[in-house]
Amino acid sequence: MKTEPNYNFYIAKGRLPVVDHAEGIRIWDTGGKEYIDACSGAVISNIGYGQVNINEVIQEQAQKTFFAYRLHFENKPALDYSKALVANSVQHLDRVFFVSGGSEAVESAMKLCRQYFYDNNQGSRHIFISRVPSYHGCTLGTLALTAYAPLEAPYRPLIKNYPKIPAPYCYRCAYNLSYPDCDLECARELERTILSQGPENVAGFIAEPIGGASTGALVPPEGYFDIIQATCRQYGIMLILDEVMTGFGRTGSLFGYEHWNIEADIVALSKGMASGYFPLGAILARQSIVDTVLDSGGFKHGHTYAGNPMACAVGLKVLNYILGQDLCTNAHRMGTRLKEGLEAIARRIPVIGQVRGKGLLLGVELVRDPDTKEPYPVDVNAGQLLTDIAFENGLIIYPRRSINGMSGDHVLVAPPLIISESEVDEILVMFEKALEQTVKRIEEL
Numbered sequence: 437m438k439t440e441p442n443y444n445f446y447i448a449k450g451r452l453p454v455v456d457h458a459e460g461i462r463i464w465d466t467g468g469k470e471y472i473d474a475c476s477g478a479v480i481s482n483i484g485y486g487q488v489n490i491n492e493v494i495q496e497q498a499q500k501t502f503f504a505y506r507l508h509f510e511n512k513p514a515l516d517y518s519k520a521l522v523a524n525s526v527q528h529l530d531r532v533f534f535v536s537g538g539s540e541a542v543e544s545a546m547k548l549c550r551q552y553f554y555d556n557n558q559g560s561r562h563i564f565i566s567r568v569p570s571y572h573g574c575t576l577g578t579l580a581l582t583a584y585a586p587l588e589a590p591y592r593p594l595i596k597n598y599p600k601i602p603a604p605y606c607y608r609c610a611y612n613l614s615y616p617d618c619d620l621e622c623a624r625e626l627e628r629t630i631l632s633q634g635p636e637n638v639a640g641f642i643a644e645p646i647g648g649a650s651t652g653a654l655v656p657p658e659g660y661f662d663i664i665q666a667t668c669r670q671y672g673i674m675l676i677l678d679e680v681m682t683g684f685g686r687t688g689s690l691f692g693y694e695h696w697n698i699e700a701d702i703v704a705l706s707k708g709m710a711s712g713y714f715p716l717g718a719i720l721a722r723q724s725i726v727d728t729v730l731d732s733g734g735f736k737h738g739h740t741y742a743g744n745p746m747a748c749a750v751g752l753k754v755l756n757y758i759l760g761q762d763l764c765t766n767a768h769r770m771g772t773r774l775k776e777g778l779e780a781i782a783r784r785i786p787v788i789g790q791v792r793g794k795g796l797l798l799g800v801e802l803v804r805d806p807d808t809k810e811p812y813p814v815d816v817n818a819g820q821l822l823t824d825i826a827f828e829n830g831l832i833i834y835p836r837r838s839i840n841g842m843s844g845d846h847v848l849v850a851p852p853l854i855i856s857e858s859e860v861d862e863i864l865v866m867f868e869k870a871l872e873q874t875v876k877r878i879e880e881l
Contacts, residue, residue: 440454453465453466453467453469454466456468457486458473459484459485460485460486460852461474461485461851461852461854461855462485463485463832469830470830471830471831471832472830472831472832472851472859472862472866473485473851474826474831474832474833474849474850474851474863474866474867475832475834475848475850475851476850476851476852477712478649478707478834479648479649479707479708479797479834479848479850480707480711480712481708481852482684482685482686482707482708482754482758482763482852482853483708483711483757483758483761483763483852483853483854484711484852484853484854484855485712485852487711487757489757490711490754490757493749493750493752494713494746494749496749497513497745497746497749497750502744502745502746503741503744503745503746504745505740506738506742506743511743511748512745513745513747513748513749514744514745514748516748517532517748517751517752517755518534518748520752520756521718521755524755524759525691525720526691526693526699528722529700529703529720529721529722530720530723531720531721531722531723531726532718532719532720533548533721533742534717534718534742534743534748535706535741536715536716536717536742536747537706537715537716537717538573538681538707538717539574539578540575540717540739541680541704541705541706541718541719542572542573542577542578542581542642542676542678543573543577543578544704544719545640545642545676545702545703545704546564546577546578546642546676547577548702548719548721548725548726548737549564549639549674549701549702549725550562551732551735551736551737552725552728552729553639555728555729555731555733556728558636560636560637561636561637561638561673562637562639563639564581564598564641564642565598565601565626565629565630565633565638565640565641566581566582566583566598566600566601566641566642566643567583567600567601567602567603567643568600568602568603569583569584569605569650569838569839569841570582570584570600570603570643570644570647571587571648571649571650572642572678576591576594576595577595579591580595580596580597580598581598581642582650583600583840584650584840584841585841585842586837586841586842587841599629599632601625601626601629602622602625603622604620604623604656604660605651606657607790607809608839609622610622616657620663622660623659623660623661623664623667624663626641626663626664626667626668627667627670627671630667630671630673635672635673639673639674640673640676641664641667641673641674641676642676642678643664643678644677644678644681644682644692645661645677645682645691645692645693645695645698646682646687646692646695646793646797647799648680648681648682648848649848651799652792652793652799652800652836652838652847652848653792653794653797653848654792654799655792655793656696660696661696662696665698665699674701674702674725675698675701676700676703676704677692677693677698677700677703677704678704679691679692679703679704679705680704680705680706680717681797683703683705683708683709684705684707684708684709684711684754684755684758685758685763685767685795685853686708686795686797686850686853687771687795687796687797688764688765688767688768688771688796689764689768689795690759690764691703695794702719702720702721702722702725703719703720703721704718705717705719706718708754708758708853709754710751710754711754713754714746714750714751715741716744716747716748716750716751758853763853763854764795766855767795767796767853768795770796770851770853770855770856770860771793771794771796771797771798773857773860774796774849774851774860774863774864775798777860777861778791778800778849778864778867779791781864781867781868781871785871785872785875786806787802787804787806787871787875788800788802788803788806789801789802789803789806796850796851796852796855797848798848799846799847799848800846800847801838801845801846802819802822802847811839811844811845812844812878814843816878816881817845818845818874818878819835819836819837819845819846819847820835822835822871822874823835825870825874825877826867829866829870829873830866831866831870833847833848833849833867834849834850835847849863849867851863
């Protein structure tokens with residue numbers, strides 16, 4: 437078959453298979469090869485591929501309009517969807533601002549937070565604190581919050597140098613301590629950082645409730661967010677949650693904050709929100725924050741596609757499908773089965789240092805020595821090697837480096853929430869085979 441020329445460019449050189457069609461948790465390329473998508477694309481396809489009811493709502497909305505500009509018209513899909521989001525979120529989050537993706541959502545949260553303080557006669561509050569490692573987006577504002585060196589290092593002269601505190605990465609504790617004797621130093625570092633910056637200068641603290649790609653499904657220890665939330669309240673700064681990856685059933689609850697009853701001031705959403713069927717994101721915020729901003733002349737921010745009627749029609753259908761099919765419960769059940777299976781593989785093939793995560797957001801960290809937690813040398817690129825071998829075998833997983841993107845290896849295993857028991861078992865068989873081949877390949881280097 438003749439290879440068509442490719443004028444696109446993204447991350448790397450080289451060619452990839454051309455997708456032909458997809459259904460459920462499976463994708464086929466134009467050569468007829470079948471793949472199991474065990475990472476939901478970029479952890480986005482929560483309801484899987486080829487859902488007929490999503491296609492139906494797209495056709496229905498297409499008969500009306502794909503677009504209506506937010507400064508000229510309201511539209512019913514956006515009105516209906518925002519109502520549904522508020523009804524299914526925690527009670528104090530009662531206003532919605534729509535965007536088209538995760539980076540836009542996080543940056544919108546930053547700007548809403550900053551403008552609130554500006555309009556509330558606290559204009560000195562402009563500093564945001566985040567964690568290391570972390571990933572919050574690829575725009576210049578969100579990169580300033582990100583601590584994942586390969587992605588943000590080239591752009592450091594262009595972005596603000598915001599302070600960072602260590603993520604609650606107990607497997608590689610920044611303080612060389614052990615939970616619970618550590619007294620959660622990683623959470624208490626927030627107060628020390630606020631004081632070093634001057635509380636009157638700090639606007640917000642942002643974190644994922646459960647770590648995403650940069651930390652490989654990092655679950656904070658119990659008590660972590662209690663300290664974080666109390667510290668934010670003590671110093672009058674906003675707690676912003678990045679639920680771009682963790683929202684819409686991914687972790688076994690509709691939102692990740694439900695696992696710890698976190699009362700965030702602003703929550704950023706995207707990815708599973710429209711499950712890849714249309715670009716969509718949003719922020720949820722407190723009424724009091726929005727009122728202050730709107731009463732001072734309006735939110736000085738916006739995107740052309742904000743509140744797009746097609747995107748919102750799709751988002752509402754996805755939300756109703758997640759709730760109607762009880763995919764949160766399925767994510768919890770299947771995630772438990774998948775995690776137990778990965779832990780069993782770790783006992784048989786001891787290059788897995790840790791399996792972590794909640795629901796169907798799971799991470800597998802690879803190590804050269806499980807006793808010392810020594811990572812593989814950088815030039816081995818073990819996570820990418822495992823991913824490439826799995827892909828050759830028809831299994832798609834998602835690699836990253838655990839130690840601020842510079843070393844260490846982990847992969848995300850995060851299949852669509854519609855997955856069945858037999859499909860979980862199929863992934864486990866394919867993952868173990870790929871891991872065995874990876875270990876053999878490394879030994880031959």
